[in-house]
Amino acid sequence: MRIGLDMMGGDYAPGEAVKGVKLFFDTVTSDAHLVLIGDETALKPLLEEAQLDTSRYTVVHSSQVIGMNEHPTKALKEKQQSSIAIGFYLLQHKKIDAFISAGNTGAMMVGTFYSIKSIEGVQRPTIATMVPREAGGYGLLLDVGLNADCKPENLVQFGILGSLYAKHILGTENPKVGLLNIGEEEGKGNLLAQATYPLLKDEPRINFAGNVEGRDVFTDKADVIVCEGFTGNVVLKMAESFHEVAVKRGIKDDYIDRFDFEYYGGTPVLGVSEPVIIGHGISGQRAFMNMIVVAQKMLESKLLDKIKESFIAK
Incomplete structure (x- = not known):
């Protein structure tokens, strides 16, 4: 499984996001591959300092960040190279299996509804x-x-x-x-x-x-x-x-x-066809780790398939 993580979202990003990734790798048994979406220049020294296993993650560069106070729809439209916009692009095109962000909540919701379809019947x-x-x-x-x-x-x-x-x-x-x-x-x-x-x-x-x-x-x-x-x-x-x-x-x-x-950690958006998890803007390392854990559980349990089956059965 490939879990995408917005490394630039949140008041304490990317530092706490990197610490959360390290905490996940150090404490959770998992074969999940993390796709870290963010500014390579900012991430590189932090990732090197954390001494992470490079086989367990991939960095996808984003040159823009959607601020916490920006207008969600306008920001997503104008900042196509932002970490949130790239995350939804990857999720929509099946390059990742889940997407997590503690960034602009409005932008996350707009991205969810415009990029990811609701489950039929919801x-x-x-x-x-x-x-x-x-x-x-x-x-x-x-x-x-x-x-x-x-x-x-x-x-x-x-x-x-x-x-x-x-x-x-x-x-x-x-x-x-x-x-x-x-x-x-x-x-x-x-x-x-x-x-x-x-x-x-x-x-x-x-x-x-x-x-x-x-x-x-x-x-x-x-x-x-x-x-x-x-x-x-x-x-x-x-x-x-x-x-x-x-x-x-x-x-x-x-x-x-x-x-x-x-x-x-964060809040899953229930009723949409791909796993999207929204974190608190002041998320620290433990919250980032737990959001990754939730995404992993959703994928391992095939929760969305079970939701689809439940609504189709009706």
Whole structure:
């Protein structure tokens, strides 16, 4: 497998990206070949210093970088030699099997939707986040910002996509799917939640566990929690802020430490036909390593084939 990595994306690139590659090579057993996309002049001394096995990676030169504050569509159009544009070109033309970047999120989303097709039957691709559970392990919350407004059918598909990811990447057999709501009883919530509940209940491809409330998010009541992206993003940012406050106050706790985004790396775009993983702009070496690990798991498990089969079967 060939995994493409944008070496210029993120506030601490390319230094932390190179460190992440080294950490991956040193700690993960893998036959993955990494395609490092970035400015050769900037990368060469860092790669030499890291003393990486040159047989395990290839450098593809990019002469431009899309800044974090640039307009996504305009930047992709005008910067065809940027690391993000080249990454999507390679992915589109089957030169790499997955693409990872911690660069401009908007440019990554535009590149995904214009370069990579959605899987047939998927109405709206989604992004998810890992949710650390107090009893151990991780759940999944989606959508967390890509789709601020949704129809009931979209949330049902998020449940299917999340279930497949939880089963094949997180190793959760028959994952329970919950609908984020303001009460446990059927009939609670706004119009979207009320219309979604019976659809989830009747969907044979998921194991529906009913409504879950905010207090249930970090428990094992549901393995996959679905909501529209507006609510999901609020929950995500609130959880991240708890970790930030704990760090600032010098609080050390094993559970709170697991809210650090570097533990899980980046966010896969679920519902598109090729693996695309988007990282946080402040990603460090551990986040880069974990994004590579996620890409490897997606490829090894043939997750996208399973998603395609699930939607074709319907």
